[in-house]
Every structure is written in C-alpha cells, then in structure tokens.
Amino acid sequence: MLTLIFSFFTTNLLGFSKSASAAPSLDVKAEGAILVDAETGKILYQKNADKLLAPASMSKMMTEYLLLESIDKKKISWDQKTNISEYAHKISQNRTLSNVPLRVDDKYTVKELYQAMAIYSANGATIALAELIAGSEGEFVKRMNAKAKELGMKDYNFVNSTGLNNKDLFGNHNSGSETDENMMSARATAILAYSLLKDHPEVLETASIPRLKFREGTDDEIRMENWNWMLPSLIKGYNGVDGLKTGSTDLAGNCFTGTIKQGDTRLISVVMKTDTRLARFDETKKLFDFGFANFEKEQILPKNYQVKGNKTVSIVKGKEKEVKVATKEPLSMVIKRGEKENYKPKFVLDKKKMTKDGELTAPVKKGEVVGHIKIEYTGSGEDYGYLLNGDTKGKTEVVTTQSVEKANWFVLALRGVGGFFGGLWSGAVDMVKSWF
Structure with missing residues (x-):
C-alpha cells in the first residue's frame, strides 16, 4: 500500500514539475511570423522567419519611411501641394483596390496623401507621393531597395511603391515582370517596422487614427476607416495597439504588421499569409497574448x-x-x-x-x-x-572607474631592472631544481 502511494505521489509530482517547467507552445496559423521587443530588437518568437513571402501593402511602411525621412531632411513639407499624374490618377480610380479617387485637375497636400496611404492604404496616393519624392515610381523603387540594404534587411525585393501586383499597374511597372510583386520575409518586415518606429516614431500619430474623412467638406469627401481593425475602437480592438500596417493580395493572402504598447514594453509582430482578413488579427492576438504572458522587462545589471x-x-x-x-x-x-x-x-x-x-x-x-x-x-x-x-x-x-597616469621614466626603469633580475632569479631557481 505504501509503495502504491509513493508511486502515485512520485509520478504526479514529476508530471507536475515537467508541466510547470515546459516552454509555452504557440501555434500561429500563418506562413511566416515573428514577435519582437521594439526597444531592443530581441526576438521572442519566430516561425519561418526567413521565408520570402509577399507583404502586399505592408510594403508601404518603406514608402512611409522614405517620406518621413524626406520631411526630416526638409526636402518636402507636410503642406506642400503636388499634382496627380495620369498614372496615379488611373490607379486611384480602381475601387476594387484600396483607394481614394484623385483628380488630375487638382492639387493635394503631402499630409492628405500620407494620411490616405497610412490609414486607408490608398494606392494612388502612395504612387503620387513616390513620384513627388523621387520624380518617378521607378526611381523611388531604387531608393526602397537601397534603404532596405542600409537598414540591414536581407530577404527582400521591391518592384513598386504600393505592394500591388505589377499586373494591376496598367503596364506602368518599372521593375520586374508583369506578374512580379514585392517580396519580404517576416524578419525583414520586422526590421523595417523596427527601424520605422525607432527612426520615425511620429508614424504612430497617423497609424493610430481609427477613422478620418479625406477632403472633408468637399465633393470628394470619403470616410476612411483604418484597415488595422485591432485599434482599440475597431472590431478586433486590443488595448494598446496603435499601428502599424495591413496587407492583402492574392499572392500575399492576408498579412499584418502590428505594434502594441502596454506599460513600458512595446512589441512588434508580423504575420504573413493567413487565410482571411480577420485571421491575421486573431493570429496577432495570439502573439501579443504570448508575449505579455511569458516575457517581462527586468533590470539584469x-x-x-x-x-x-x-x-x-x-x-x-x-x-x-x-x-x-x-x-x-x-x-x-x-x-x-x-x-x-x-x-x-x-x-x-x-x-x-x-x-x-x-x-x-x-x-x-x-x-x-x-x-x-x-x-x-x-x-x-x-x-x-x-x-x-x-x-x-x-x-x-x-x-x-578611475584614471591612471603613466609612470615616470625612473619608475619604469626600476621595473625593468626588477623584471630583469627577477627573470635571472627564476632561471637560477629552475636550474637548481633540475639538479635534484
């Protein structure tokens, strides 16, 4: 009887210990995923992090980076107005894509176009900004790839400013074939988001806006609701989420780069190629829940x-x-x-x-x-x-913790003499030892 009790106690105790010390598991239903501490770049979770996948409109984070960089360098300004090219206009009229319709007979401020891109993922507005910054989208794409290399991204290839498939650009693709699309790994996408938040934290001022009216009070007024449905007031709201960018194409499936701040900890997540629009937020929630449940900020030293x-x-x-x-x-x-x-x-x-x-x-x-x-x-x-x-x-x-001055020549000389005779003495001792 005592043996049975001891056996039962030992088995359950060992089982409990094993369960208590087991690493938490996480099943993220996405082709690629990563979770990162935004302050340090420490990776907390990853799945197929280096697999090259289509990021779709998450590509616009690079367009945002280059625009905000141009603002900082005073090459363009928020209130600067720009014309709309026939190319940007034509794209903007395609309402099967995410867009605000633009006019060729009007001018738009950089701020208007940026808000449409960051909140509503407007593709025509994105192209208009790329053309303003670099003169043409083709030249802008060169800058996108150059900046990616500079930021330390490894798995990437940009062929346009929007993340659309080239076939949707009405023959205006300047890089790659007609069927090409931007490509990034989850790790590269996280590096882009990490760099964007670190170098241009003001991006969150716009990314966190849940709803905004484009050209309010005009005939062109359009109500824009942020595609990031994890913003607290939207249908998949999660406390602390304030960015960053969604994406969706046939090749990319549905993807999302999210960021959240709770307390003094900010996390960045990337999920790529989920099945549905809602699934990308459900899988992101898993990552955020996992991050805050299993990690904490501690002073180590x-x-x-x-x-x-x-x-x-x-x-x-x-x-x-x-x-x-x-x-x-x-x-x-x-x-x-x-x-x-x-x-x-x-x-x-x-x-x-x-x-x-x-x-x-x-x-x-x-x-x-x-x-x-x-x-x-x-x-x-x-x-x-x-x-x-x-x-x-x-x-x-x-x-x-203190300064140490150089010794004067006399002290150094004495040390040299001491070292010389010390060497002789050690040699003599070794020789004497060898006699016995």
Missing part, C-alpha cells in the same frame, strides 16, 4: 556592476598596475518570466584597446571604454537572438 573575476584590468607603464572597471549604465532586457537567473553576464574585452597580453597601456582616463558585458541565456528554452546582427542591445559598456 545595475550601473557600476562588476563581473566576478573581472573587476580589474591590468595596466602597463602606469603608476598603478591595474584599474577597476564596471558597467557604465544599467542593463534592462525583456526576458522570460521567472528565469532571471538563467541570464548570465559575460565580460568581453575590447581587443583593439589591449596589448597582445590583454593589458591597457597608461595613461588611462576615467570612464574609458575597455569592453562590454553581454548577456547569455543559459536556460533550456530556445533563444532567437536579435533582429540585427551586431546589435548593441543586450549589452552594456564596461568602463574604467
């Missing part, structure tokens, strides 16, 4: 932290033979809940600052960077790393 065994760095030619080093700033990260002890600091010296023997050369200034501490995950789960290779996030600089 305080300011002035010293790694055990690496509290000092040796110095040559200095008045002191070593100098204390510590972290310059505190380091906070989004980590798996309840696993703080599995994130370990590792001290990495800057070899460019060191001699071949791993020493600093005096003089050394207080606050001089001598390396960094990076955090390594030692738990049993999978660590996906960061969006960008060489990202400085997840690291903190290590600096000297």
Whole structure:
C-alpha cells in the first residue's frame, strides 16, 4: 500500500514539475511570423522567419519611411501641394483596390496623401507621393531597395511603391515582370517596422487614427476607416495597439504588421499569409497574448556592476598596475518570466584597446571604454537572438572607474631592472631544481 502511494505521489509530482517547467507552445496559423521587443530588437518568437513571402501593402511602411525621412531632411513639407499624374490618377480610380479617387485637375497636400496611404492604404496616393519624392515610381523603387540594404534587411525585393501586383499597374511597372510583386520575409518586415518606429516614431500619430474623412467638406469627401481593425475602437480592438500596417493580395493572402504598447514594453509582430482578413488579427492576438504572458522587462545589471573575476584590468607603464572597471549604465532586457537567473553576464574585452597580453597601456582616463558585458541565456528554452546582427542591445559598456597616469621614466626603469633580475632569479631557481 505504501509503495502504491509513493508511486502515485512520485509520478504526479514529476508530471507536475515537467508541466510547470515546459516552454509555452504557440501555434500561429500563418506562413511566416515573428514577435519582437521594439526597444531592443530581441526576438521572442519566430516561425519561418526567413521565408520570402509577399507583404502586399505592408510594403508601404518603406514608402512611409522614405517620406518621413524626406520631411526630416526638409526636402518636402507636410503642406506642400503636388499634382496627380495620369498614372496615379488611373490607379486611384480602381475601387476594387484600396483607394481614394484623385483628380488630375487638382492639387493635394503631402499630409492628405500620407494620411490616405497610412490609414486607408490608398494606392494612388502612395504612387503620387513616390513620384513627388523621387520624380518617378521607378526611381523611388531604387531608393526602397537601397534603404532596405542600409537598414540591414536581407530577404527582400521591391518592384513598386504600393505592394500591388505589377499586373494591376496598367503596364506602368518599372521593375520586374508583369506578374512580379514585392517580396519580404517576416524578419525583414520586422526590421523595417523596427527601424520605422525607432527612426520615425511620429508614424504612430497617423497609424493610430481609427477613422478620418479625406477632403472633408468637399465633393470628394470619403470616410476612411483604418484597415488595422485591432485599434482599440475597431472590431478586433486590443488595448494598446496603435499601428502599424495591413496587407492583402492574392499572392500575399492576408498579412499584418502590428505594434502594441502596454506599460513600458512595446512589441512588434508580423504575420504573413493567413487565410482571411480577420485571421491575421486573431493570429496577432495570439502573439501579443504570448508575449505579455511569458516575457517581462527586468533590470539584469545595475550601473557600476562588476563581473566576478573581472573587476580589474591590468595596466602597463602606469603608476598603478591595474584599474577597476564596471558597467557604465544599467542593463534592462525583456526576458522570460521567472528565469532571471538563467541570464548570465559575460565580460568581453575590447581587443583593439589591449596589448597582445590583454593589458591597457597608461595613461588611462576615467570612464574609458575597455569592453562590454553581454548577456547569455543559459536556460533550456530556445533563444532567437536579435533582429540585427551586431546589435548593441543586450549589452552594456564596461568602463574604467578611475584614471591612471603613466609612470615616470625612473619608475619604469626600476621595473625593468626588477623584471630583469627577477627573470635571472627564476632561471637560477629552475636550474637548481633540475639538479635534484
């Protein structure tokens, strides 16, 4: 009887422990998906993240980036007016696509066209902006691909400014074949969104608008409802969602790049090729639920932290033979809940600052960077790393805590003599040892 009780207790206890420590599973019904911490680029989840897929109108995030960059550089302004080309006009009249109809006999401000693009995914407005910025959509596409490379995106190819299939452009495609469409991986799309939010956070001022009237009070007035139905007041509303861009074509299926902020944590999600318009939001909700349930922002290291065994760095030619080093700033990260002890600091010296023997050369200034501490995950789960290779996030600089002056020639000479005789003495001791 005691044996049976012990067996039952042991079996259930082990079963409970296994269940409690098991990594949470997530079944995202999309061809590709990724979830990222927007502050650091830390990847929290991924599925087929490097598979090349059609992003459809999520491509417009690159058009937004280049437009906002042009605004910052004062190459164009929000109140600047522009004409509408026959090409942009013709596209804008196709109401089977997302559009606000534009006139060739009128002018539109950059702000009007931008709002139509960002809120309503208006394709004609997007082309008009591309033509304004670069002179032609073909030239603009070259800039899109160049900027993608600059941002560190790897899996991508832009053939137009909108994300439409080239066959829908009435023969006006300037890159690729008639059946080509923009392509990006979920990772590349996340890098684009990450860069857009980091470099141009003002994008959210417009992306978060649920409804707006285009050309209000005119004969051309159109009520625009944001295609991002996860904005809090819309049908798939989720608290904290304030962007970013949807997409839909036959090739792309239905996709969505979302962003949400709750507390001091902002997440970026990408889902590509879901079955329906609603499904892209349902799958995004899974990602957001997963992210906030299983990860939290924690301070891993305080300011002035010293790694055990690496509290000092040796110095040559200095008045002191070593100098204390510590972290310059505190380091906070989004980590798996309840696993703080599995994130370990590792001290990495800057070899460019060191001699071949791993020493600093005096003089050394207080606050001089001598390396960094990076955090390594030692738990049993999978660590996906960061969006960008060489990202400085997840690291903190290590600096000297005091200055060390260079020793004068007399002290250096004495050390040299001491070293010489010390070497002779060590050699003599070794020789004597060999006699016995």
